[in-house]
Amino acid sequence: MDSPNPPEQPDETTTTASADPIPAPASAPEPSPATTPQVNVILVARKPGEWFDEVLTALAAQDHPSYQVTVVDASRRSTLSEQVVEILPGTEIVQTKSTTTYGAAAALVADRPTKHQYHLFLHDDLVLDATALRRMVEAARDTNAGITGLKTLNGHNIDLLADVGATIDRYGTTVPRHEPGEIDQGQYDADREVFVTAAPALLVRTDLYAAVGGFDPALKFADAPTDLCWRARLLGAIVATAPNAVGRQIAAKKQEEKKRHRRNNPERFGPRHRLRLTWANQPASRALLLTLELLAATLIGVAYGLLRGRFRYVQALLSAWLWNIGHFGSLRTRRALLRSHQGGGHLAMLAWANTPRHSFRRAATGRAPLGTGNEAPTRLRLQSLWAALLGPGGLALMAGTVTFGFGSRHLITRGLPAIGRYQPLPADPLDLINAWRTTWRTTAAGLHETTPDALAFLGGLSWLLPLDSSQILALAVLAMFPLGALGVWRMVQPVGGGRSRAVAVILYLALPVPWNALAEGQWAPLAIYATLPWISQHLARAQGVVPYGQRGGQPGPGGGLRSLWAETTATGMVLALALAFEPTVVIPAALVVAALFLGSVVAGSIAGLWRLLLVTIGATLLAALIHLPATLEILDGRSWETWFGPQTWTTAQHGPQNLLLFNTGTYGYPLLAAAFLIIPGVALVTTKSWHLAIAVRSWFLIAGGFATAYIVDQGWWSHAAPSAEFLLVPAGLGIAWAAAAGTASLGELLANRTARLRYLGSATIGLALMLAITPIILASFDGHWALPAKDFTSTIPTLIGTQELDGTPTSDPTQRVLWIGDPQLLPAVGVMLDQQNALALTDGYPTLLDQAPFTLEADSALNEIRNSLTTALTGGTSRLGEQLGQWSVGHIVLVERSAPAPYGNTGTPLNPNYFATMTRQLDLQRIEGLNRSVNIFTNTANQPIHGVVRDGRGRTVPARTEPLNYTKIAIESPVDGAYRWRLQPEENWQFTPGQNAASETQPGPHGEPTIRMARSATGQLALNTTQSTARRTLQLAALAAVALATSWAHAGRRGKRR
C-alpha cells in the first residue's frame, strides 16, 4: 500500500546486505506458521552514534522466531551499510535523505505490500532486550492491541525510566506518563492500555497501519508516534504496552544530544504539531473550538515569549499557523482516509490528560508541569519540601517560624500599634496610590516630593484585602523578618548544607537589631534587614567567586556564573525593589560592595572584582532609571541627607561596647549578645580555602557595619545619619554569612578529627546559638515583641478627625496637628527643631503618607512654623496660636513617649521650657485629662485651610469644600470675601473660577494667593500634576523596559536548564 499522500518523495535506493534471511537463534522454540506472526522490523537510522553496534546486536539477538529487519538509512553514512551487514547479514538497507521525517522514512518500507502481520518501528538508539520483540508480539496478541509498545529504560542507569508511553492533553500535546529521573518500580506496569506507547519501539499491526494512513510524514520525530496511536484509537484499536518487554535507550553524548534536540525541538515544532494533530484528528466542531483556544494561547504565548525573550518560540507559534495552512491539503487527505474507515462519522477522542490549566499553559508557554496528573508535580515538590524541612536547616526554619508566629500572635490578631513610623493607612487606601502618582501629599501643609513606591503597593493591597489597616500594617512590617531570613537562606545556599544555612538563619533572626527597630517603630532598619541579604546575594553572584561562581573552584548549590548582562539586570531589579521599600538602602548596599572588595583583596584574591564593579555600576544605573522621579529630584538638587529624616544621635551615645553588643535599644541582654561574634570568630580562625575567603569578606562587612555606626556615634560625621540599628544591619548580615562559612568549614574539618574535637566544635556552636536565641525565646512570650498594647489613636481620637476634644463630632476633620518631640517618638516624619527635638505637621492624625522624609523648603509652611516656635520658645511671642493658625494648626501635641502610659518602653522627656512656653501662650488652651505621655494644646486662634477672609483684620470663615478627587476640590464661599487656601506648594494649586468668582488672583495678608468671591460663589481648586504624572509614566516605562531586559537576559539560561 502506498502512502496516502506523501509530502515528499524520498530519494530511495535499496540494497540487500545478504540474501539469507536472519537466522533464528538456536535456542528459540520452533514456531509454527499459524502461531508465529511475522514481524517487519523497520529501523530508521538517523546518524546513529557509536552505540549503533549495540542496537544492531540486540536486534540480532531477539528470540522471536520470525522477523525481518530493514534499515532505513537517513544518515547517508557510507559505513552504515557495512556496520549493518557485519552484524545483521542479509538486512535490507534503504537509503533516504537526511531531511526525511521519521514517518516518511518509515513509510518507505512500511508502505510496501507485505506478508508480515506486524511492523516494528524502531529508533536507532534503542537496545532491545533479547525477549523484547517476542514479548511485544505476545502482548499484542493477548490484548488484541493494534499498537504495542515496550518499557524503555535509561541507558545510563537502567533503574530509571526513559519512556513508558504518554498521553495527550486537550490540544494534542504529548505528555509523558513518567517524571524525569523516576525509578522503575513497576508502577506503570499495571496499566497496559495507554494512549501513546513508548515511541522508540512501536509494534503496529500492518492492516491498522494501512488503515490509519501510517505515520504523518509532515510530523517530526517527536509527535509522529502520537499521531499514529491517536488515529489507531480513533479506529477502535487498542494501544497497549508490554511491560515485560524492555528496551534500553542509549544516552547520546552531549553534542549528539544537542543535535537531536535541535532536530526535534518541541519548542520549535510543538505549536506546529499541536495544530496539525488537532485539525487532523478532532471532529470538525471540536477542532473549531480548539482552534479558537489555540489562537488565544498563541496570542498569550507571543506576549509571554516577547516578555521572556523567547523569540524563537514566538516565531514557532506564529509560523505554526502559516505552516498548517500551507499543509492543509495533506491534512484533508488524512482526515478523509480516517473518515472512510469510520464509516463517515468521526469518533471524538478526548484527551486523557485533560487538565485545561496545564494544557493551556503548555500551548501558550511551551512549558508546563510534567506528569500525567495534577498531583504529580505537587507531590514532587512536597517531597522536596519535606526532605528540606526535616533537615537541620528546615528544622531551624520551622522552629524560627513557630517562635516568630508565637511571639507575633497579638500583633497579627490585634494589629500593629501606631507608634513611630508604623501609622495607620489613610481612610481611603487608594490615597497611597494617588500620592505616588501625583507625588503630592498633605504632610506639612502639602509636599510635592516622591514617596517610597512600596506605599502605593501597600495601598493597593489594603484596598484588595479584607483586613483592617493595622493588620495590613502588621503583616507588612512583620513580613520583613521572614523576608530577611529567606534572603539569608538563599544567600548562603552555595556556602554549605542545611546545617550552615540553619546557623546563618538562626543568627540573623536572633539579632537584636530588627527587634529594637520594631519596638521603636522604625521602618528603615527593618526594610534594610529584609532586603540587604537579597542584594548581597546578587552582588556575591556578580563577583562570581567560588562558591557563588566558578572562579576558583566548583560552584556550590545554586551557584554559577551568569552573563554580565543577566547579573546586572537581576541585581538592578533587586536593588530597585529594595529602593522601593527604603531609598536609603544604597548605603548598606555600598557597604556590602566595599566589604566584598576589601575582603577579597585582604584575603588574597582580586578575582571577579572588575565584574563586581561593573555589575554594581550597571545595577545602580538601572535602579536609578527605574526610580526616575527620585533620580530627577536628586538631579534637581534634592540633598541626599533629606532621605534620612530627622535623627538625634549625641556624641558617644552608645559607645563601642554597646555597638559591638548591638545594645542600642531595650531588647535582649547585652552580655548574651556577645555570642553573636563567637561563631564568626571561630570561622575566621579555623576556616580554609574559599570558606576562609568568605569569612574574611564577611568580617569586613561586620567591621564596616560597626565602623560606620562607630563613626557616627563618635560625632565624626557631621551630616545627616540614620539610626544605629540601620547601620548595624550590615554587621548582622556579615555575622550570619561568616557563621554559615564557619559552620560549613567546621563540619568538613571536624569530620576528619578526633571525636573530642568534634564534640568541642559542635558544643561551641551549639552553646553560642543557645545564648543568642535565648532573648528571642523569652521575648516571644508577651506576644507582641515589646510593642505597646495601645497607641495614641485610642487616647486622642480627636486628632483622627472624628470628634472634638469634648466628644462632639468635628466639622473640620482636616485641621492640622503640630507634633513636637523626639523624632523617633513622633508619629510622623518632620524636621529638627533643635538638637534634640523635631516637629512634624500633619492633617489630622498621621497616616503612612506622613512617614516619608522630605526637604524643608525655605518658604514652606513648616519652616514658618518652626521659626514661630523658635520665637515662642525664646519668649518672643505670647500669641503663638495666632501664628500657627495661619497654617491651620488646630492642635499642638508635645510627645514624650512612644505610646500612652503605661504602655511602651521608650520615651524622651521634653525640656520643661516647651510646656512652659505653650502654657504661656494666650491663645493656646491646654487639654486636661489626657494621658501623661502627651500634652495637647488647642489653638483658639486657628484658621481654616480653606477660608474666606471677610475684612481687613483677617477674620476668616471656613469655605465650603467638597473633594472631587485626590487633587481637586470644589469650593463654595459662604460669605462675601477673599477666598484663600493654605495648601502648598502654592504655585502648583490653580483656582478655576466658577459662578460669581473673580478670575484674578491677589496676594493675601501673608502673601498667599486670594480670590475675590461673592456669597455662594463657586470654583475649583486643582493641583497641577502634569509633570509628576509624566514622570511616573516614564518610571513605569523604565520599569517595564528593565524588567523586559532582565527577563530576556535570564530566559536563555532557564531554557538551557530545561
Next chain:
Amino acid sequence: MNAVRLPALAILLALAVGAFVFAETPNEAAIETAAPTAYTEFSPLGDSGDVWFCVGPTSRLEGIENRTIIITNLTNQPNEGLVTVVDNLGMWSERSIQLETGDRLELRTDQLVAEAQYAGVTIEAPHGGLLVEQQIAASNTAGQDRQLCTTATVPTGQIPWGTTERPGTRQVILFHNPFQAVAVVDLTLLGDLDTRQTLDAQGLVIPGRSVVAYELTEKLPDSLIVSASATVRTGQLVMTGLQIADGTTPSGLQGLALTASSLTLSGDLFLPGSAEGQNHPTVVVQNPGDTTVELEIVIRTNDLENTVEPFGVMLRPGQRQDVDLHADGRLAEIGAYSIYVRSLDAPTLAAVAVNRQRGAVDEGEPFGPGLTGLPAINYGATQWWVDVIGSTVTPATVVIFNPGLDSIATVTLTTAADYLLPEAFELDPGDQVELTVDADVIIGIGSTAPIIVTRQQHSPLGWTTSYATTLENTTTAITR
C-alpha cells in the same frame, strides 16, 4: 581557592583596639544654665512682644482706696497694645489701646471691672516698648505700694512672709491665670505652729482667664508669720501676696504690700541691704524642698576690711525662719551692705526681705505706714530701666548693687530727660550704691557685669520697694 588569614586578622584586631582606644567618653548630661526668668523683662520696640501681668485688689475690697495700672510708651513712636481684664467673679473683657510717643496711660481697675474685689490685667505689647506698673493705695492712710507688673508666670511659687496677726491685718494670696487653660494649684501654708495642708488648698482650681483670692486671714488666723508655698500641677500662674495692716495690731504693723512670689528656688539668692541708718530688714528664708538645708545669710559690706559673721540657719523640709539682721547688733556701723543667702546643701530656698516701720527716728514725727516685702532673686542683668516718675513728690532711692561674687561692674546711667546723672562708676562684688532721684525721669542703667537695681520710695503715705525692669536677653543667673 587559596585565601590568607593573617592580614585580615591584623586589620580587624587593629580596628577593634582602635575603636576602644580612641572612643569618646559619653557626654555627661549637660547642665544647661538657662537664662533665669526675671520678674520683668522689657523689649525694645520691634524686637519682640511683651506680655505684662498685673494682679491686685480693686477699690471694692475693704481697705483699698484705689488701684491704677500705668502703661508707659518708652518708644519714640506710637505704640499699641491689648488689655485683657479678668476678675475673681469670672468676668473678662478686652480692649485695645493706642499710645503716642512717650504717652502714659493710667487705667483704674474699678472702672475696668464691675463688682469684683480682685482683678488681673494682662497687657499685650505685640511690638514691645511698653512699661507697665501698678499703684495701690490703701484707704485710711494704711499705706501704698507701687510695683512693676510682671512679665513672668510661674509653675511654682513661694511667698515666705505674710501675717495674719489679729486684729488689723489681712493676708490674701492672689492667683492670676491669664491663660485659656485651667490651672490647678496645691497650696501649703506654714503658720506659727505647724504646716497646714487642708483639703480646700489642695487641687485648687484656677479657671482660665480668672483671678482667685485665697484668704489666709480666715484659714490661718492670728499667725505672726504665714508662709505660703504653691505648686501648680498644670499650667502657669501669676502669684502674689497682698498684705494689709491697718496699724491696730499689737506689733503696730501698718502698711500695704504686694509681694510677688519667688520665681524659682535657688541656693544663691540676693537682696539689696541697706545704706547706713536706713532700712532694717528682716530676712525670711523658706525651704520648701524635701531635704534639710543649712544656709548662711551673708552680709556683704562695701568695706572689704569690715567683715560680718554670717547668720547661720538650719531649715528642715518645709520650714522657714525669719532672721532680724539688726537684732544682735553685728551690723552696727558697717555702712551700706547687701545680702547673700547661700545654701550649703540643696538649692531649694526662697527668701524675702521685709522692711517695716520701727518707730519714728524723730520723736516729733508721727508714725507712718511702712511695709515692704521684696523677694530675693538669683539673677542679675546688664541693662535695667527704672521709672522714677513721681519722685518729684516722693524722692526715690535707686539702689544699685553688684551681686557678683568675683566680677567688678562698671555702671553707666543714662536718661532721655534733662537730668544730671552721676558719671560711670565701678562696683566691686557685693558693693551697692544708692542714688536719690527727685525728677520725673526714666533712667537706663547699663553695666559690664550683672547687677541688681531696686527702687525704693519712703513717704508718710507708705513705703514701696520694687525691682527695676530688665532689658530682655540681658539677665544672667548668679552662681557661686
